[in-house]
Amino acid sequence: MTRDLLRFATAGSVDDGKSTLVGRLLYDTKSVLADQIEAVQRASVDKGLATPDLSLLVDGLRAEREQGITIDVAYRYFGTPKREFVLADTPGHVQYTRNTVTGASTAELAVLLVDARNGIVEQTRRHAAVLALLRVPRVVLAINKIDLVDYDEGVLAAIAKEFAGLARSLGFADDAVVTIPVSALVGDNVVERSERTPWYTGPTLLEHLESVPVTGPEVGAPFRMAVQYVIRPRREELHDYRGYAGQIAAGTVAPGDEVVVLPGGTRTTVSAVETADGPLPSATAGRSVTVLLEDDIDICRGEVLAAADAAPRVTDELEATLCWLAEKPLRPGARLLLKHGTRTTPVIVGAVGERLSFDAEVPTWTDAPEQLGINDIAHASLRTADPLPVDDYADVRATGSFLLIDPPTGNTLAAGLVGTPLVVTP
Amino acid sequence: MDASVSAPTLDALDSLESEAIHIFREVAGEFDRPVILFSGGKDSTLLVHLAAKAFAPAPVPFALLHVDTGHNYPEVIDFRDRLVERLGLRLEVAHVQDWIDDGRLTERPDGTRNPLQTVPLLDSIVEHKFDAVFGGGRRDEERARAKERIMSLRDAFGRWDPRKQRPELWNLYNGRHAPGEHVRVFPISNWTELDVWRYIQRESIELPSIYFAHEREVFRRDGMWLAEGPWGGPRGDEALEKRSVRYRTVGDGSCTGAIESTATTLDEVIAEVTASRLTERGATRADDRLSEAAMEDRKREGYF
Numbered sequence: 239m240t241r242d243l244l245r246f247a248t249a250g251s252v253d254d255g256k257s258t259l260v261g262r263l264l265y266d267t268k269s270v271l272a273d274q275i276e277a278v279q280r281a282s283v284d285k286g287l288a289t290p291d292l293s294l295l296v297d298g299l300r301a302e303r304e305q306g307i308t309i310d311v312a313y314r315y316f317g318t319p320k321r322e323f324v325l326a327d328t329p330g331h332v333q334y335t336r337n338t339v340t341g342a343s344t345a346e347l348a349v350l351l352v353d354a355r356n357g358i359v360e361q362t363r364r365h366a367a368v369l370a371l372l373r374v375p376r377v378v379l380a381i382n383k384i385d386l387v388d389y390d391e392g393v394l395a396a397i398a399k400e401f402a403g404l405a406r407s408l409g410f411a412d413d414a415v416v417t418i419p420v421s422a423l424v425g426d427n428v429v430e431r432s433e434r435t436p437w438y439t440g441p442t443l444l445e446h447l448e449s450v451p452v453t454g455p456e457v458g459a460p461f462r463m464a465v466q467y468v469i470r471p472r473r474e475e476l477h478d479y480r481g482y483a484g485q486i487a488a489g490t491v492a493p494g495d496e497v498v499v500l501p502g503g504t505r506t507t508v509s510a511v512e513t514a515d516g517p518l519p520s521a522t523a524g525r526s527v528t529v530l531l532e533d534d535i536d537i538c539r540g541e542v543l544a545a546a547d548a549a550p551r552v553t554d555e556l557e558a559t560l561c562w563l564a565e566k567p568l569r570p571g572a573r574l575l576l577k578h579g580t581r582t583t584p585v586i587v588g589a590v591g592e593r594l595s596f597d598a599e600v601p602t603w604t605d606a607p608e609q610l611g612i613n614d615i616a617h618a619s620l621r622t623a624d625p626l627p628v629d630d631y632a633d634v635r636a637t638g639s640f641l642l643i644d645p646p647t648g649n650t651l652a653a654g655l656v657g658t659p660l661v662v663t664p
Numbered sequence: 665m666d667a668s669v670s671a672p673t674l675d676a677l678d679s680l681e682s683e684a685i686h687i688f689r690e691v692a693g694e695f696d697r698p699v700i701l702f703s704g705g706k707d708s709t710l711l712v713h714l715a716a717k718a719f720a721p722a723p724v725p726f727a728l729l730h731v732d733t734g735h736n737y738p739e740v741i742d743f744r745d746r747l748v749e750r751l752g753l754r755l756e757v758a759h760v761q762d763w764i765d766d767g768r769l770t771e772r773p774d775g776t777r778n779p780l781q782t783v784p785l786l787d788s789i790v791e792h793k794f795d796a797v798f799g800g801g802r803r804d805e806e807r808a809r810a811k812e813r814i815m816s817l818r819d820a821f822g823r824w825d826p827r828k829q830r831p832e833l834w835n836l837y838n839g840r841h842a843p844g845e846h847v848r849v850f851p852i853s854n855w856t857e858l859d860v861w862r863y864i865q866r867e868s869i870e871l872p873s874i875y876f877a878h879e880r881e882v883f884r885r886d887g888m889w890l891a892e893g894p895w896g897g898p899r900g901d902e903a904l905e906k907r908s909v910r911y912r913t914v915g916d917g918s919c920t921g922a923i924e925s926t927a928t929t930l931d932e933v934i935a936e937v938t939a940s941r942l943t944e945r946g947a948t949r950a951d952d953r954l955s956e957a958a959m960e961d962r963k964r965e966g967y968f
Contacts, residue, residue, distance in 0.1 A: 240675035310829060312810040313803045315856045322676040324854050336831050343833045453673065466689040471722040479721065485686040485835070514717035524674050526685035526718070539693045563831050577836055580693060639834050648817075648840030650830045 241317070244452050247326040247341035249369070250351030251361035255382045259351060259422035260314060260327050261292030266429035267444065269316035270295055292422075311340050320448045330361060335613040336563040338365055339653050342372040343639070346454050349378045349443070354387045354419070357397045360596055363404060367594060367601040370408035371559065371615065371660040373635060376450055377405065377415050380443060384435065385421040391437045394419045407600050407663050418443050456523040459634045460548035461489035461497065464579030465541050469528055481512060481528035482537055487579070487636030489545060491529065492520035496546040499537055500627035505546050507532040540581035542627045542637070550627040550637050556620040558640075559631075559660065560610065561653040566644065568610040568618075574651065575643040576622055584623040585642070591617030600664050617658060630657035677863050681714065684851040686835060687814060688718040691796045691849055692725050694839050698796035698849075699756070701785075702728040704740040705914035706871055707800030707852065709747070710860055713869050714851060715798075716751060726798070727754040731785050733777035734761045735893060735917035743872040756792065758784040778916040786822040789846055796839065798849045804856045814853050820844040861937055865930045876933065877910045877925045888921025 250256040264270045278294045285291070314325040328334075328341035342348060348369045352362050369377055379401045387393045398417040405415045418427055419438055426432035429444045441449065469481035491497070495508045510530040511518045521527045529543060544550055562568055568587060576585035592603040593616040603617070610616055631638030638659075642652040674682065691698050700715060702708045715724045728748065748755045760780050763769040768787075769780050789797060803810050813829055815837045830838055839847045852860070864871065882889040882905065883898035889909055894917075898904050909922035910933070927933045 242673070243676040243679045310811045310826065311831075313854065314810065315804045315854070317856070317858070322856075322859070340831045340833055344835070466686070467693045467719075469719060469722045473721075476721055483689050483718070485682055485689075514720035522673070524679060524682055526682040526689070528720075577838065579836075580690070636834070639836065641833060641836050641838060643838060643840060648838065648842070650833070650838045653831070653833045 241319075241321055242452050243322045243324065244346060244447060244450070245324045245326070245344050246347040246349065246447065247328055247338075247345040247374070248349045248351065249328050249330065249338050249341065249365040250382075251330040251359060251365075254330070254351040254353045255293075255422045256327070256330070256351050257293035258291075259349075259380065259382060259420070259428065260325065261295040262422045262425060262428045263325075263444065264295055264314065264316050265292055266425060267316045267318055311337050318444070318448060321452075323447065330365075334361070334364065335368060335561055335615065338368045339372060339561045339563065342369055342374050343653065345372075345374050346452055347376040347378065347447070347450055348374045349380050351380050351382050352397065352401075354381050354383045354393060354397065358400050358404065362401075363599075363601055364596055366401075366404055366408055367596070367660065367662075368561075368615075370405075370410060371561075371594075371655065373455075373632060373659055375414065375454060377410060378443065378446060379415065379417045381417065381419045382422055384419045384426060385424055389419075389432075389434045391435075404600065409661060409663070416440065416446060418446065454523070454635075456488040456634065456636065457490075459488040459523070461491045461495065461543070461545040462487040462550065462629075462634060462637050463491065463527075463529065463543045464581075464636075465537055465539055465543065466580050467539060468537065478534075479530075480534070481530055482543065483526070483528045484543070484580075485526045486521055486523050488523050488634045490520055490522045491527070491543075493517075497531075497543045498546045498549050499535060500542045500544055500549065501552045501625045502541070503552070504533075504535055506535060540579070542579060544627065550629045550634070552625045552627050554622045554625045556622065556626075556628065556654075556656060557658070558618055558620055559655045559658055560614075560616055560618050560642070561655075562610040562612060562614045562616070562651065563653060564644070564649060564651040565612055566649075566651065567612075568651070570609070573645070575645055576620070576626075576640050576654070577643060578626050578628070578640040579637065581624065581626065582643070583626070586621050587642075588619040588621060591619070593617075594660070601662055602664070603662065620654075628656045630659070631655035632657060632659040677859065677866060680852070680855050680859060681717070681863070683835075683854065684714045685718040687837070687849060687851040688715050688798075690837050691798070691839070692719070695796040695847070697792065697794050698726045698798065699729045699789075699792065699794045700724075700726050700798040701800070702730050702744070702755070703800075703914055704730070704744040704872055705800070706860060706864065706875060707802065709869060709871060710852060710864065711798055711800050712747065712751065712753070713867060723752055727756055727792075729756045729758065729785075729788060729792075729794070729797075731758045731781045731788070732760060733781060733916040734759060735777055737872070737874050737891075737911075737914070737917065739874050740872045740914055743870075747870075756788065758788045760784055763787075774918070776916060776918045778919055781916075782822070789822070794846060795841065796847050796849050798851060800852060801850045802855050802857070802860075803850075803853050812850060812853065814850055815839050816848045816850070817841055818846050818848055822846075824848075858934070858937055861930070861934045865934060872914065874911045874914070874922075877908050877928045879906055880909050880922065881905070882907050882909060882922060889924065890919075890921055891917060893917045 279290050282290045312327045326341035328337040420427045427442045463484040463486050465482045467483040498505050509532045511521050512528045572587045593607050595604040629637040638656040640654040813832050883902040910925040927936045
């Protein structure tokens with residue numbers, strides 16, 4: 239039996255018990271090995287604890303322990319007979335936008351954690367808005383510490399109802415959101431079904447993670463592939479070989495398909511889809527391939543192959559949503575670099591538009607700020623030096639996303655999304 | 665598009681392979697002088713295999729760099745040379761011994777040379793002007809690696825600053841660096857030890873023979889089975905005895921222990937790894953057991 243791979247992210251605010259939940263998932267799926275458990279037991283005894291503190295399994299760097307904070311996204315790995323999991327564990331406080339955006343950008347599902355005693359808090363609304371903005375296809379609301387509210391069905395139903403309202407206003411479909419009551423500390427409904435929640439008939443967290451579809455929306459979208467590298471063997475028997483290497487960003491490609499090369503606009507036909515293991519009858523989003531074309535066209539890194547009958551638009555003017563991730567503020571008029579697919583081009587950020595505000599019960603887009611600071615999410619107009627083939631992020635994530643880069647330091651300043659993927663309906 | 669052609673979905677290994685190939689091609693497209701760090705171990709052998717697949721039918725457009733502690737297993741050096749020959753690769757070797765001979769490095773009292781690899785590595789990066797250095801590090805190995813980026817910037821001193829890491833978004837890697845800086849690249853970041861073994865089996869990748877059970881004269885030190893060698897054999901009360909062992913990692917002979925094993929085939933190794941109750945580094949690498957933050961400290965100093 240082949241096992242597939244689910245990439246998912248966890249998000250939650252401080253003290254929601256996220257480290258314990260992640261530790262519980264690793265521990266109960268037997269993904270933790272003897273020497274790691276012994277290390278945790280030693281550390282727990284040193285701290286004077288009676289039972290092993292599972293959160294120590296995901297304890298961070300010494301640099302973080304010294305400051306008592308979690309700085310950065312950590313990646314965890316576990317597997318069951320059904321599936322393998324890559325978990326992006328995103329810390330909730332310092333630089334929460336940066337961390338949540340990073341974790342969500344590669345996730346097919348996000349587990350959002352709340353404390354049953356506190357219910358939905360401001361941090362929950364921020365995280366949910368980022369997950370909606372990044373178009374994470376599925377969300378699990380894990381209501382943790384249900385042992386501390388005496389497994390009270392009424393308390394949990396009220397939180398679930400409030401979150402359903404929030405999710406709907408952020409644009410999540412009803413079937414994209416699942417609520418699961420858990421206690422990471424004692425293990426209720428994480429891997430093992432709890433006898434203390436007889437009123438809960440849904441799946442445990444792990445059962446849900448094992449059964450959700452892993453194919454993202456990219457698979458059903460029209461074909462897109464950025465050319466990464468041109469493969470030219472320059473050997474006698476392969477003298478005329480020109481292969482365009484890339485990872486299919488969206489859709490499916492097969493020999494005979496008509497494609498357009500962008501931004502130039504030349505049309506041609508796919509003659510072969512190759513891998514080192516031989517030609518494929520077709521290949522779909524996520525697979526790295528080498529595409530051969532019927533016509534001898536001069537194509538280089540940075541160009542995009544796309545379905546000829548459903549091509550992205552080519553433009554040097556972008557209306558976009560920016561997640562500002564750097565300490566250095568963004569002032570309108572800034573000259574930066576923009577990386578889209580395999581092309582990096584100079585960009586001027588024009589006007590900054592509305593900013594996402596979390597002052598009200600439901601996140602709202604409010605008046606344009608003078609500049610953007612760290613953690614801000616706002617609309618902006620950009621002008622690029624080279625024309626780019628783009629889709630709205632809401633339609634195709636891969637051709638709708640970009641980075642903004644600081645030219646002198648090379649640092650990544652912002653995550654950019656083409657269009658306005660988050661529309662809030664109060 | 666022809667909707668009747670069914671597109672096979674990717675299983676976990678396909679997905680990890682495609683991700684690694686994408687990373688190799690990004691580096692080939694954006695850097696001038698990339699190099700693959702190669703120890704002859706299973707992870708770096710896997711890197712070379714994936715690089716070959718990424719650019720087929722053209723040759724791999726990178727050199728290999730082996731930082732050689734001199735404390736080797738002859739089987740591994742033999743394997744290395746055959747692999748380089750078969751794939752037509754260019755191999756650079758930085759001999760730690762040369763740095764000791766000319767005084768740039770001093771032998772440690774315990775004879776271990778793993779920590780001594782950092783200086784020859786950094787010197788070689790400068791000498792050859794390498795700007796991207798591929799390593800076989802995996803995030804599941806150790807917790808300092810769990811937060812490592814796939815593309816990780818190092819300053820002119822080779823140092824890693826976990827507080828200054830760039831956010832890594834979607835699969836848009838930002839490898840921009842100033843002259844003198846370089847980027848470490850980890851294409852198999854998201855693989856687990858079991859993924860590596862399953863993929864080696866699926867692809868029939870050849871490995872050095874020391875990964876499979878064999879009879880060897882070993883002695884017990886700090887709970888590990890070490891082999892006799894130029895790094896110093898058994899001391900006073902340590903007795904040599906013949907055991908059936910295999911290695912789970914290839915490292916400096918002075919601090920890389922063997923495990924008792926009868927697994928002589930890939931199937932048996934995978935069964936053993938699946939049932940194993942110790943992580944590969946915890947079981948057999950003395951250098952990682954020195955302190956709780958051992959790997960974090962070495963990474964910050966420029967280790968790979």
